[in-house]
Amino acid sequence: MKAKDVRKKFLQYFQEKGHQIVPSSSLVPKDPTVLLTLAGMLQFKPLFLGLEKPTYNRATSVQKCIRMNDIENVGNTSRHHTFFEMLGNFSFGDYFKKDAIVFAWVLLSNGFGIAQEKLWIAVFFFFF
């Protein structure tokens, strides 16, 4: 599957699940605390913090990102980049863990047809 089709399929899938498709924001963020846009969530930060009222409560995007912390790894590994695109889905006080996990699992296994035994999940575990 070509990159072009992957982007399209991802956005369409979440659109069908009631998500608003939002275009990528600039690599130069409005947020003064970071130098460059490094994740899809950055443009939604005011919504997460409750500083702005969203006109939608579910969104999906393909965000261009730059991360300089991996620059020494670029090329040495098969998986690190400075510039990359992040596919994302977001919920603002709407669905939470359960739906998010189901959405992802169904898209990967049914939508993209990845064998389930190939997929591993790592979760947050806090030792008290």
Add this chain to the structure above:
Amino acid sequence: MVKLGEDNNFWAAGPTGPCGPCSEIYYDFGEKFGCGKPDCKPGCDCERFLEIWNLVFIEFNRNEKGELLPLPSKNIDTGMGLERICRILEQAPSNFDTDLFKPLMDRVKHLTHMKEPPILSLRIIADHARAVTHLIADGVLPSNEGRGYVLRRLIRRAVLHGKFIGVEKPFLTELSKEVIHQNGEVYPELIEHSSYILKVLEAEEGNFRTTLDKGLDLLQVLFQSSRQSKKIPGEEAFKLHDTFGFPFDLTVEIAKENGFEVDKEAFDREMEKQREKARSAGINKEDLLSAIRKMDLTKLKPTKFLGYEKMETDAKVAEIFPFQQVVVLDQTIFYPEGGGQVGDTGIITVGDKGIRVTNTLGAIDGIIFHVVDDVEDFKIGERVSMRLDIAKRKATETHHTATHLLQAALVHVLGKQVKQAGSMVSPQRFRFDFTYLEALTPEQIEKVESLVNHKIKEDLEVEISYTSLEEAKQLGATALFDEKYKDRVRVVRINEYSIELCGGTHVKHTGEIGFFRLISDSAISAGIRRIEGVCGQEAKIQVIYEGKKYRDELNELLKKYRFLQVEKEKLGGSKFLETDIFEIAGTELDNLSRAVDRKDSVSLRKFLQHLAGRLEWVNDRIKKVEKEIEGLKVGRGWEEVAGFENQTEDIKGISFYAKVLTSFPSHVLKDIVDKMRPVIKSGIIVLAALNPDKALFVISVSDDLTKTGFHEGHLVKILAEVVGGRGGGRPALAEAGGLDKTKVNEAITKLKEHLNNANPLS
């Protein structure tokens, strides 16, 4: 399912802001890609597990103190790397083997002659080409700080790796075109700004290549000298950085590539030393200000600034910073450095003692800091009086008002894309930086210059008013892009021609500027140009000085020219007719200062060009005569050796010819020998010249004899030793010189003996 702790599974985009625990989805490539360790699992650094999707359950906001505060609502934020999911779906061995990177890497392969270019460099170039194209499309320009530096660093790394794999020509624009072509549909800003992106890249790559070539040459030398220790001395790395502008991280990178280390500690020490030097020289005002910033300034009120209207005033001492040699007063006439204008200088009088103010700084809570020669006599609460260095202030003002006229003229000539990007005005000159992509043509420069001079001639009033920011905007006032303005802004207005928000000091009428002259136009980074110029009395002095310099230089050249003509005639050359040679007359220099007085920049340029043209003309003539003289000398030498083909001696079967000539420079001797060689096909030729300062030998051995073991280098040494000199040379021709001219014949005899005895391997 694996369980990991906060390092791995708690996500935040930065030290503060929304965050929460997360679940990551990994793809398992199978054991054969793993590290084999028993505890290998998702999160391991090896290539078995690839994190593809991170689901973050955002429930907290981390504040500046590091505390986690619950958010009003529970949110979801997920992110999946497109490059990674594509790799899985395309079943590609790495992200770089997907259709996102392959076409780029293929292009790079076509640009190099290497059969198997190192994959690391191909990957880095492809990766960085994507990053830089998108960065420029989003408005980032290469610079030395912040985002601009990120961009610059990526461009430089890409170019460097291009160099590693033997790409000799600039190549980034070509790759960038591919990125635009590939992604333009998804990111239309790439297409919209495509020509801009390519221009910026072209300029930045071009600039860097020049630096790189120079730096690489120097590094090669360092690799040679450090091949034992495999460590580049930090002092040398610092020199590269300081003198040649070669970035330290690049030195490290190239060194690594060649198996060398760089002594970073020593580099840092050198950096610190330089800072220290700057500090003790008292020019590092940043350090001064940051030291002051650490002091308690809360009890100080903003200093009242009276310097727009007054040149003298009294004031009360409010604070003294003895270590920084800084004094704060309740009010002042000294303009603090700001808005590109340098700080005022002058005298503060305490009692009957005058103390020099060497600079004035501001920018902290409206407090103005006077840097003085000595703080000893100041006492808090005492009254002092002060006086400006008026001449300096006035000169600064001419330059400041001139930059306003310049900006308006640039917009007029080049278009609205011209935006101020910085400026500096001092008593001696001005500098003005602005956004524009190309170098100005000579016509544009001339036009800008004459426009500004025209406005000076009109003697327009410079009006100052205060208004709200809104109103100023409606007037069409230009202001620095991200400068922060208060509610009440100061507007500097010159007729309808120029309206700017500005806190600096200005002349009252444009006529006071006198004259305006541009000195240079250069690029300081891609997309930003710098113009420098000078006004008023300074400009006039400079022009007069330049005219004088032309006259002196021309006079020197003419002397040399006449001397050469005499030499030529002596050698039998044609007679010299002095009809078209003139010195620069005093009246011609007067033309220059008259043009300045008339504010006629167009004529001034013409006059100066004319003078430069005359210099060039004489230089051309000199070159011609020198060539003629050389021809004549070779001809004379040729006469001196006439009949040589029948005058060779036979030494053990070798044809030998030696002759002592009159005075000739070595290149003429060589020319003569070169003419003789084809005639004496096999043999040894020795020519000697008796020059006023020393004896000179040139020796030539034919190719067939060098093959049997005769070496000119050895032979010439024999000659040189006798006359007390040294020799050396290229294989077929060698020369030697010595001081004792009386022994020339003895030297030739010695050489003949040598040939007789030591045949042939000597």
